[in-house]
Amino acid sequence: MNSVKTYTLFTDHDIYLFKEGRHYKLYDKFGAHSVEKDGVKGVYFSVWAPNAKKVSVIGNFNNWNHKDHILYPRWDESGIWEGFIAGLTWGTLYKYAVETAHGEILEKSDPYALSWEQNLQAASLVSTTWYEWDDKEWLENRWKVNSLKAPLSVYELHLGSWVREIDAPKQFLNYRDIAKKLVPYIKEMGFTHVEFMPVMEYPYDPSWGYQITGFYAATSRFGSPQDLMFLINELHKNGIGVILDWVPSHFPGDANGLHRFDGSFLYEHEDPRKGFHPDWKSYIFNYGRNEVKSFLISNAMFWLERYHVDGLRVDAVTSMLHLDYSRNEGEWEPNMYGGNVNLEAKAFLQEFNTAVYKEFGDNIITIAEESSDFPMLTKPVHAGGVGFGMKWMMGWMHDTLDYFKEDSANRKFHHHKLTFASMYMYNENYMMPLSHDEVVHGKASLIYKMRGDEWQKFANLRALYVYMFTHPGAKLLFMGDEFGQTSEWNFTQSLDWHLLEYPVHKGLQTLVKDLNHIYRYEAAFYENQFDPSGFEWVEADDVENSVYIYLRKGKKRDDVCMVILNLTPRVLDYKIGVNAGTQWEVIFNSDDEKYSGSGVKSEIFLEKNEEWMNHPKSISINLPPLAGIILRQKKDKKYKLHRIKHKR
Structure with missing residues (x-):
């Protein structure tokens, strides 16, 4: 019976x-x-x-x-x-x-x-996602934090290896234990958001969570659904947004998973040219099947609704949109127009973005990890775009890291790797990512991508961070990069927090704190970060000196900051053209001793009413070696240094 x-x-x-x-x-x-x-x-x-x-x-x-x-x-x-x-x-x-x-x-x-x-x-x-949330104030006001006109600085982390207990290095911490350590750290560091690498259930630790089997299940490695909700709730109560990595691009072939779920190709595309991923040996969703679209878009809604998350970073969008992704000639079939765009995947992503923004409005963000120049990715669907809120700026990342790998003597031959992004940086709403992908698989940690001796490596990385935090666009930094993790990321163990006992690592961490606070409190760096009116080159072509100078501008006329990068190991006396009637003050110097720099002070030692660089007035300033400095146009009220003070 x-x-x-x-x-x-x-x-x-x-x-x-x-x-x-x-x-x-x-x-x-x-x-x-x-x-x-x-x-x-x-x-x-x-x-x-x-x-x-x-x-x-x-x-x-x-x-x-x-x-x-x-x-x-x-x-x-x-x-x-x-x-x-x-x-x-x-x-x-x-x-x-x-x-x-x-x-x-x-x-x-x-x-x-x-x-x-x-x-x-x-x-x-058999489980439940019931939880007594205590983040009402955050939910009512998060649209301000998630706005494109607000500072958005993201700390990306892997929950299993951010930190572990010293006496139990092989054991994962519970979500609640992570909360006790992570919330005060993010708050002190000044990041506006955290981004968790996938928290959905996955069978294989070396996949880092990107081979998902339980799309609706918070991984039990770190506790229950309610434990994860506690972590998110605590972050929200402390003014910190939460972004999740979401993987609608593929799934593994585990026997208990989605593959051949009822003996047929139910969730995956039957044609292996569309349904099997050659790089990851996984299976690609059939985006043309209505029930599969409902499954995936419901999954996005689930995390946004039930777990109160503030954004989804969509993984591997390039592989979704291109029929020929990682395939040789003859291994893929063109679309109905003879092109390589997966029209079903594009339509799915448009439906996904339309649905979640209709449901949650500007309270949430969707972010595409997309490495090609696929057009209009962050433009509205009604205008023919794909509808994402932001896109990772992969070109900027590659050019920047390539440049900083060069010896300072050779940088004049690669000067425009750092200026090229300004040619396209307003085509989309960009987030600049220095993510986990850049510190694994033999690529070396960020600090060891830099050229020179130890001093030069740290000076270069400090200057790179100045460039990143003052460049138009949102920011993303992977865990450990903020203090100069020396080894590649290892998902099986904690970060090397003991490095903070050394001044050069502690100084780098302090620099990232201060850059976060400058980014968050200086309107010039965020109000127009996606608007061409917020950026102006002052000097883009000084190849011989490897000097770059640009202005960042807020909505108010006197919300203006000047960024100067000296990417040689020489101290330079430098003349800069400025507008008439403006006065400037140095508010940040990456060569400061508190950052373990050499301590060369950057001072404006001469102001003249003479034309220079097509400006009616000029200032002369000394530039520290391998450093970035930030000048602020003076207002009636003196710049308040307490804005970048933080707990020691």
Whole structure:
């Protein structure tokens, strides 16, 4: 006798939207839900398996027997199997036993499960995302923090290796323990947001979370869904936004995952030219299938709604948009127009951005990791764009790192690697990323990408950070880079926090703190960061001296800062053209001794009313070696240095 009773959470309208690809809250329907039927408490299960011959629920409650609890197929040809099992409660372990059309029995974890076991079997758990949030004030005002006209400085981290206990280096910290350490650190450092590498359930630690099996489950490596919510809640209460890495580009072929879910190519594209990723040996979603679109967009909504996250950074967008990505000639099929754009993937991304911005407005941000020059990625969908809020500025990252790898004597031959970004920096809304991808796989840590002896390496990196934090666009820095982690990132262990015992590392960390505070409190650096009116070159062509000078401007006429980079190891006396009636003061010098610099003071030692650099007036200033300095146009009130004070 079948112990499953008939029950449904779906309305006819739900089914219609699901099949149309426009149901964006499927997590309210699919999965395991604690309900009551005829006065009896239990769990309602529902799963999409349209090509299955039979689907049953197996678990620790029936000794994993696939014959006892068989779900009912819906009458509406939606492919949904559902039913109610009395007596089950939170913590029940379960899977779906899916009998394929050929009689094969596949044991599958629930695609909509809220929690998964942390072992090889990785069963799903009947769970809940109920949590008593305490971040109402943040949610009501976060549109100000997430605005394109606000400073946005992101600290990217991997929860498993940011920090571990000294006496238990092989053990992960719980989300709550991470909160105790992370919240005060981010607050002190001055970052506006954190970005977590994927927190969705994944089976393989070396994938860093990018090979996801449980798209709706917070990984149990670090605790329960409520533990992750506690971490996010604490960040919000302290004025810190949370961005999650989201991976709608591919999934692994684990036996209990989405691959061949009902014996057919259900979630993935059947044609391997579109459905298999040659680099990652994973499977690509079928973006042309409406039910798959509903699954993915609902997943984005889930993290934004249930976990209160403030943004999604969408991984591997380039691979999604290009049919020929990492494929040789003959290994891909052109689209209907003969091009290489995956039109179904583009339409999906447009639908995703339209849906989440319609639901949450400017309270959230979507960010594309996209390394090509795909057009209009951050333009509105109604104008023909893809609709992202921002895009990683990969060209800027590559050019900048290539430049700083050069010996100072050779930099004159590569001078315009640092000016080239100004040719296109307003084509999109850019975020400048120095991410985890730049410090793994033999690429070396950031500090060891720099040329020269130890002093020069740190001076170069300090100057690079000045360039990054004063360049138009949002900022992203990977954990450890703020204090000069010397080894490549290793996901199996904590960062080398002991390095902060050394002055050069402590000084670099102090510099990043101060740059964050200048970026956040000087309107010149953020108000027009996505507007051409916010930037002006003063000197872009001094190849021989490797000097760069530019202005950053806010909305008010006197909100102006000047950035000067001297990227040679020589102290220079330098003459700069300025506007009539302006006076300037030095507010930041990366060569300051408190940053472990050489201590060469940068002072304006001469002002003349003579034309220079096509300006009616000039100033003379000494430039420290391998350094970046920031000048501020004086106002009636003197610049308040307390703005960049911080706890020591």
